[in-house]
Amino acid sequence: MTTAAPGTAASAAPAATAGQGVGPLLRAWREQRRVSQLELALRADSSARHISFIETGRSRPSEEMVLRLAExxxxxVRERNALLLAAGYAPHYPETPLEDPALDTLREGMERLIQGYEPYPALVVDATYRVVAANRGVMMLLDGIPEHLLEPPLNAMRLTLHPQGLAPRIRNLREWRGHLLAQMERQIALHRSKALRELYEEVAAYPLPEADDDTPPEGPVAYFALPMRIEHEGRTLSFISSISTFNTPMDVTVAELAVETLLPADPATVKYLHSLMP
Incomplete structure (x- = not known):
């Protein structure tokens, strides 16, 4: 299933820690983004000298400057809070539990969104691919998955790549698996997440067949993106994955949510899914 949010192969995440102060952290992020001090200064309406002083600890940046440089x-968003703490300021972005009543409108909106996408599959995942909502199109694809993989919390990467999950049904598994692992590597480079790293190491260690068992579809089909071709009840369905995230999030939880929709990639898949509608 899942693709992501969010190129190139991943580089190491910033290694500086908050205990070293905000300067080394900012320098690590700047170097990872391959931005010079002068370029960052121009973007942030500052000077290269001031950026240098911040990075070496000779100058303490204001709260506004920390947020401006981070932007x-x-x-x-989660790491912006870490930068603020390292600079001696309170976190700027709250982290509201998804089940909190304050996010009722958000949850209801996401549920309506993915239900409105039926009969095509759609789901919502968090930063570690935990499934927080899924429609009937997704549940259809999960028919026959062992109960131990369906126990909460569901994890989209584990469900997709586990040898008892969807993996045996994915006709182009080697290609799709490579895409998903590369995606996770990019996210690990962006988010310094131990949980995401552990998930990557787990799913990357799952056994892989020697070759895909993929038969090209009948008739001319020109895919406009890499499809996931998956076996379902004796037929092969093809899906293109698309990801949506929230613009300018002001909450850590919201910033780490992603809505994945699976768009049918050929006419046969469209016809079959619509035949399931009552």
């Missing part, structure tokens, strides 16, 4: 370095 221009595209630092994830």
């Amino acid at each position: 221009h370095l595209d630092v994830p």
Whole structure:
């Protein structure tokens, strides 16, 4: 299933820690983004000298400057809070539990969105691919999956790549698996997440067949993106994955949510899915 949110192969995440102060952290993010001090200064309406002083600890940045630099370095919202703490300020972005009543409208909106996408599959995942919502199209694909993989919390990567999950049904598994692992590597480079790293190491260690058992579809089919071709009740369905995230999130939880929709990639898949509608 899942693809992502969010190129190139991953580089190491910033290694500096909050205990070293905000300067080394900012320098690590700047170097990872391959931005010079001068370029960052121009973006942030500052000077290269001031950026240098911040990075070496000779100058303490204001709260506004920390947030401005983080924005221009595209630092994830969770890590922006870490930068603020390292600079001696309180976190700026709350982390509201998804089940909190304050997010009722968000949850209801996401549920309506993915239900409105039926009969095509759609789901919502968090930063570690935990499934927080899924429609009937997704549940259809999960028919026959062992109960131990369906126990909460569901994990989209584990469900997709586990040898008892969807993996045996994916006709182009080697290609799709490579895409998903590369996606996770990019996310690990962006988010310094131990849980995401552990999940990657788990799913990357799953056994892989020697070759795909993929038969090209009948008739001319020109895919516009890499499809996931999956066996379902004696037929092969083809899906293209698309990811949506929230623009300018002001909450850590919201920033780490992604809505994945699986778009039918050929007419046969469209016809079959619509035949399931009552």
